Amino acid sequence: MPQFNSDRAPRRIRSALMAGTAALAIVGTAAGTGLLNPEHAAAENVSAKVQPIQTYDFADLVEAVSPAVVSVEVEGRDAKVAMTDAPGMPDFKDLPEDHPFRRFFKDFEDQFGRGGPGSGPDARKGPRQGPKRMGQGSGFIISDDGYVVTNNHVAGEAEKITVTTKDGTEYEAKLIGTDPKTDLALLKIEADTDLPYVEFADAEARVGQWVVAVGNPFGLGGTVTAGIVSANGRDIGSGPYDDYIQIDAPVNRGNSGGPTFSVDGKVIGVNTAIFSPSGGNVGIAFAIPAEIAVPVIDELKATGAVSRGWLGVQIQPVSQDIADSLGLDKPEGAIVASILDTGPAGDSDIRSGDVILSVNGKPVEDARDLARKIGDLDPEDTAKLVIWRDGDTVDLSVQLGAQPVEKQRVASLAPEQSSSGEVENDKLGLVFAPADEGGVRITEVDPDGEAARKGLQAGDVIVEAGGADIKDPADLTKAVEKAEETGRKAVLLRVKSGDSERFVALSLRKA
Numbered sequence: 001m002p003q004f005n006s007d008r009a010p011r012r013i014r015s016a017l018m019a020g021t022a023a024l025a026i027v028g029t030a031a032g033t034g035l036l037n038p039e040h041a042a043a044e045n046v047s048a049k050v051q052p053i054q055t056y057d058f059a060d061l062v063e064a065v066s067p068a069v070v071s072v073e074v075e076g077r078d079a080k081v082a083m084t085d086a087p088g089m090p091d092f093k094d095l096p097e098d099h100p101f102r103r104f105f106k107d108f109e110d111q112f113g114r115g116g117p118g119s120g121p122d123a124r125k126g127p128r129q130g131p132k133r134m135g136q137g138s139g140f141i142i143s144d145d146g147y148v149v150t151n152n153h154v155a156g157e158a159e160k161i162t163v164t165t166k167d168g169t170e171y172e173a174k175l176i177g178t179d180p181k182t183d184l185a186l187l188k189i190e191a192d193t194d195l196p197y198v199e200f201a202d203a204e205a206r207v208g209q210w211v212v213a214v215g216n217p218f219g220l221g222g223t224v225t226a227g228i229v230s231a232n233g234r235d236i237g238s239g240p241y242d243d244y245i246q247i248d249a250p251v252n253r254g255n256s257g258g259p260t261f262s263v264d265g266k267v268i269g270v271n272t273a274i275f276s277p278s279g280g281n282v283g284i285a286f287a288i289p290a291e292i293a294v295p296v297i298d299e300l301k302a303t304g305a306v307s308r309g310w311l312g313v314q315i316q317p318v319s320q321d322i323a324d325s326l327g328l329d330k331p332e333g334a335i336v337a338s339i340l341d342t343g344p345a346g347d348s349d350i351r352s353g354d355v356i357l358s359v360n361g362k363p364v365e366d367a368r369d370l371a372r373k374i375g376d377l378d379p380e381d382t383a384k385l386v387i388w389r390d391g392d393t394v395d396l397s398v399q400l401g402a403q404p405v406e407k408q409r410v411a412s413l414a415p416e417q418s419s420s421g422e423v424e425n426d427k428l429g430l431v432f433a434p435a436d437e438g439g440v441r442i443t444e445v446d447p448d449g450e451a452a453r454k455g456l457q458a459g460d461v462i463v464e465a466g467g468a469d470i471k472d473p474a475d476l477t478k479a480v481e482k483a484e485e486t487g488r489k490a491v492l493l494r495v496k497s498g499d500s501e502r503f504v505a506l507s508l509r510k511a
Contacts, residue, residue, distance in 0.1 A: 056263055058212050062224050065265050067166050067196040068141045071216040072150050072173075072187070072257060074158035138215035138258030139163065139187065140267065142297070144194035146171075148187040149297060150257030151272055152178040155185045163189050166222055177304035179296050181239050181375075182288060183272050185257075186300040198259065200290040201266035205229045205245045213249040213271055213285070215258030225250040227283075229268075234286055236273060240371040244286035245269045251285035260287045269293075309377035309400040311350075312343015314501060317367045318355055321505030325466075325483070325492035326355065327391045333357040334367035337494070338501035344401040352494060353467060353503070355388040374400065390467070423473040427480055428491075428506050432462065432473055439463040439470050439496070454504050456495065463501070464494035484508055 137154035141147065148163055155161050161173040171189035178185040189195075205211075206229060213225045227249030234244040247260060251271050260269040269287025276282050299306050315334040323331040333355045339345045356364055359373040360383060377383060379402035387394040422433045422443055429449030435441040439461045445452045462470055465479035466488075483491040490505040 056210055056226075058224070058226055058263075061212060061261065061263060061265055062214070065198055065259075065261055066214060066222060066224075068198040069166065069214045069222060069259060070139045070141060070148060071164040071219075071221065072137045072139045072148075072154055073162040073164065074135050074137070074155055074160070075162075076157050076159040136216055136219040136254055137256045138254065138271070140214075140259040141189075141195050141197040142199070142267075143197050146189040146191055146195055147176070147301060148173060148189060149259075149270060149293070150185050150187060151270065152180050152183045152185045153272075154257045155187060156180065161187060163187065165195075177300035177306075179300065179306040181306075181308075182241050182292060182296050183238070184270065184288065184293060184296050184300070186297055198261075198265065198267055200294050201262055201264075201268045202290075204291060205232060205262070205268045205289060207232060210263050211247050211249055211268065212261045212263075213247065213251055213255060213258065214261065215251070215255035215271060217252035217254040219254055223255075230284070232289075235368060236275075236286060238273065240368070241292065241375065242368065243289060243292060243372075244272070245289050247285050247287060248283040249285065250281040250283070252281050253279070255285075266290075307379055308375040308403050309379055309381055309383070310344065310403040311374050311383070311398065311400060312340045312345040313350065314338045314340070315356075315367045315370060316502050319505060321490045321507065322492060322503060325488055325490040325505045326388065327488075328355065328388060332366075333364045333388065334370040335503050337503055344398055348398045349396055350385075350387070350398065351389065352501075353389070353464070353492070354394075356385055357388055357393070358386040360384050375403075379403075423477070425477065425480065427508050430456070432476065434472050435461045437461070440473050440476050450506055451504075454506070456504060459497075461496040462493050463496050466491050480508065 135154070137150055139148045139150035139154075142149055155173075155175055156178040158175070161175060163171045163173045165171075169191075171191065173187040173189050176186040176188050209229050211227060211229055213227070215223060217223050227247050229245055230248050231246040234246045235242040236244060245260070245268065247269070249260065251274050253274075255271045256273075258271045259267040260271055262268045268290050270293055271285060271287050273286040274281065275284040275286075296306055314337040316337050318326075318328065318331045318333055318335050320331050322335060323329070326335075336345075336350060336352055336354045336356065338352055339350060356370055358364055359370065360377075362373060364370045364373065374383065377400055379400055381400050383398050383400055385396045385398060387396055422431055423440075424431045424444075429446035429451045430442055431444035432440040432442050442456060442458055442460045442462065444458060445456055462476060464470055465476050466483050468475065468479050468482075470476050470479065480491055488508065490507045493504045493506060495502055495504050
């Protein structure tokens with residue numbers, strides 16, 4: 001592996017890097033050449049706005065930043081770090097007799113066994129001994145004294161962490177702290193000299209800009225790929241603070257924790273996840289944006305943990321149907337699905353069904369935005385909320401608490417449903433019956449109806465409809481009739497599934 005000559009390169013990786021000099025002319029006509037239709041003065045030829053595109057040679061960038069990108073090898077009994085396992089070889093017996101690769105896979109298995117080299121007939125039988133698991137990921141150095149950023153899912157459960165730099169030097173790393181909610185971890189290595197490092201970007205990533213990902217895919221060692229930013233603000237359902245950059249630079253298992261660079265050598269994101277039906281790259285990868293990573297890393301460096309404000313509620317987005325059912329002009333804010341028994345909201349006047357519209361004077365766009373706004377506050381801070389309730393706004397102040405370090409939820413078995421007293425409601429596309437614990441239990445869902453499309457299923461319990469508590473099927477029928485009488489386009493249901501609750505707005509269709 002090439003040596004990094006510290007005499008030739010500065011300790012701090014340059015952020016301004018020379019790009020290629022060739023330019024591609026945009027095919028078309030420049031602005032002001034008469035392409036605009038004079039009869040539509042307000043119209044605009046947006047193509048004419050486009051500036052010539054530079055083609056980049058990434059070699060100078062890669063040469064400058066690569067010394068700060070490291071491989072992270074972890075060892076632990078319970079670590080979820082098996083990121084470098086390539087997909088297994090297919091069983092030749094599953095292939096058709098005339099398949100061109102049947103003989104190849106048969107010969108491979110005869111020689112090495114199903115597990116590849118080291119697992120054939122002469123290899124030790126049975127599973128590999130030893131209780132510990134090995135895994136590899138990526139990371140990058142952010143200071144000359146050896147702080148290293150990687151993913152929590154790479155290093156968070158490890159008992160031993162080894163960081164290897166580009167020149168092959170190995171360091172035993174200390175885990176400074178982790179933040180599972182953003183999947184970030186901070187390590188520290190000790191070296192005899194100052195180390196080369198990179199910086200986070202100040203500006204947000206722009207859709208369409210060039211990016212370069214550097215990492216350790218499948219444990220192969222330093223690997224560079226390039227692409228563009230495909231999208232911003234992606235929510236992939238991994239946590240309450242999802243706000244990922246989506247990139248199409250090839251990223252695979254083992255790239256986790258590695259950096260995505262802009263063309264000026266700044267880290268715009270930390271590679272974290274991929275979407276892949278096959279387990280390999282399909283051009284959809286996700287990175288934690290620098291603007292989210294920087295404050296988390298700073299707090300981990302200062303205290304070893306991240307402390308966030310906590311409201312103690314379950315929330316969900318406000319869809320257009322929910323907005324219609326509540327009389328909101330547009331879908332905005334976050335609706336409170338339920339209030340946790342042990343949390344600040346339990347001691348406040350917040351109610352299930354409230355829509356939180358703003359926090360400390362700042363509008364709440366959606367449920368994810370509310371989680372971020374509350375999380376950005378410190379525990380014991382007072383949050384001033386504007387609530388939408390019963391067709392009007394209400395001002396509330398809630399003293400926040402600290403988020404539990406780890407919250408475990410135990411699923412409970414639903415009581416056996418009763419087959420008696422079933423009621424069919426064609427307007428909702430549901431059949432329901434009294435539930436032993438109160439409310440009404442859904443026993444049948446129209447598979448072609450809106451309720452099925454929105455995820456309602458047999459066994460769910462409706463505990464509230466149109467703001468009214470539901471104790472039996474008659475209550476639900478009355479709530480639907482009342483919603484029709486008041487001109488609502490939909491009725492808002494609060495539904496309990498296992499231990500979680502959520503709101504679902506169902507249109508009032510004609511029977």
